[in-house]
Amino acid sequence: MTTRANAPAYMPGFGNHFSTEAVAGALPEGRNSPQRAPMGLYAEQLSGTAFTAPRTENRRSWLYRLRPSAQHPAYKPFDQGRVRSGPFHEAPPSPNRMRWDPLPMPKQPTDWVEGLVTYGGNGDPETLSGTGIHLYAANRSMVDRVFYCADGELLIVPQAGQQVFVTEMGRVDARPGEVVLIPRGVRFRVECDGEIRGYVCENYGALFRLPDLGPIGSNGLANPRDFETPVAAFEDVDRPTECVQKFGGRLYATTFDHSPLDVVGWHGNYAPCKYDTAKFNTIGTVSFDHPDPSIFTVLTSPSETPGTANCDFVIFPPRWMVAEDTFRPPWFHRNVMSEFMGLVIGEYDAKEGGFAPGGASLHNCMSGHGPDQASYDKAVVADLKPVKIENTLAFMFETRMPIRTTQWAQTSPTMQLDYDDVWTGFEKGRVK
Structure with a gap:
């Protein structure tokens, strides 16, 4: 039997302190671990950070449960x-x-x-x-x-x-x-x-x-x-x-x-x-140039080096493109950060075909990548009127260290062995 609180399905917030009980009176009053918890429940603290982490960083919750979680x-x-x-x-x-x-x-x-x-x-x-x-x-x-x-x-x-x-x-x-x-x-x-x-x-x-x-x-x-x-x-x-x-x-x-x-009840952060x-408030240029993907960061796991993440979670949601005299898709680039990309729905604006919802790509540290030829050819002749990119959601797990793939990933039948071919048709620049 599953019992739920008679309350809205969710409480909004992130990093705030919550207090919720499935049965009224399950949470103790005034102290976290009284001599006898209400209803014969067992108090347990679940700590996600060290006890002495700064208050702004400290994450923990008190749980009040039917049996001790140690009973196994x-x-x-x-x-x-x-x-x-x-x-x-x-x-x-x-x-x-x-x-x-x-x-x-x-x-x-x-x-x-x-x-x-x-x-x-x-x-x-x-x-x-x-x-x-x-x-x-x-x-x-x-x-x-x-x-x-x-x-x-x-x-x-x-x-x-x-x-x-x-x-x-x-x-x-x-x-x-x-x-x-x-x-x-x-x-x-x-x-x-x-x-x-x-x-x-x-x-x-x-x-x-x-x-x-x-x-x-x-x-x-x-x-x-x-x-x-x-x-x-x-x-x-x-x-x-x-x-x-x-x-x-x-x-x-x-x-x-x-x-x-x-x-039965818990409180904490x-x-x-x-x-x-869909609630992400996308930021972008209203003049020229394609901005860095950091403006699409939803969550970050920081490292000891300021500005260099252990991992960033970045999304590319529906959005307006209005930049003038600008190559609007992501430009060709090489990064110190490694990028693992997935696609939830639709099509990614820098790849035409090949990158399907449920698929994935990996561009490791300093590996050159960017739009395929079809996307490039379309972008350099596009009529740069305001346009909305719709029906798409791509994302990246971006990390400061190279991503080592497993043996399964390197030999999987799902691996596209011809991926490099998407960049083989570009003509040499005309320098006089």
Whole structure:
């Protein structure tokens, strides 16, 4: 049985303190851990940062649950499937540009955990630096199984199908165009009514947050009020439930004799949330030149080097293009930052064909890339009237370290071996 609070489905905010209970009176008054918690519940603090982190950085929540989360037998190794983790050493790093067709939907019954596939990443979860990049394709709900990641927080980008993330702290319904952020250590299962697919950025580094706005000022990009956090819900289920965790780069599992999604009330600032990218306030030029993609940053995981992110989550949503005497698509470029790109819907304005929704591309550190010839030829002769780019949503996981691909990603039948050919037809410039 699942019980939910009699309240709106979500509470708006991001990084704020929340207080929610599925049953009135579940939260104690005045103190976090009284001698006896209300209703015989068990108090548990879930800390996402070190105890002594500065107040502005500190993330933690108090959970009040039916049973202690410590009540389970030992974890044992679980089949890794195609999940890999930092440090990524199973295949040599490659400077080559790569692009993949969409991950095929499974033919056999496959849940979210079984459908995870690692494409690559960098850093090491044990050093709290870097990222893991995964895709998933599934066609059935997780039943009597939950998952959590002890190595990092999970930024999930649904690409196909309605998806429900049933977490310890409440239910998060998500569809393509929305993104879901599940904190490190929070247990959840994924439910669906059919085929689903999407992308996952596993962030080993500093927690994702909104980027500083600088000269943009006080308004723009993603607004804190649009990040939605679930109200409390709990399951009072007394039957075996498998709990799979990712720890130190490996998968492990144990079996609870009950559902561990049994938090009756919680309060704090460490919780799952979702964001609808349609609410992103896009910033762009109103004069000339194509601005840097940093203006499309939704969330950032900063590093110890100011302005150089462990990982940025960047989107390219529908928007107006009005720049005059300007090459409007992304120009040819080489970056110190490495770019893993995905496409949720539509077509990306710098690529005509080949880059399909559910597919992916990788342009590593200093690898030259940019528009293909068809996009270039169209852009240099376009009538530069105001035009709206519509019915599209592309994104990037951008990171300061080269992304090492897995052996599976380098040898997958979805790899487009002719990707380099999109740049082979350009004529030499006419210099007299």
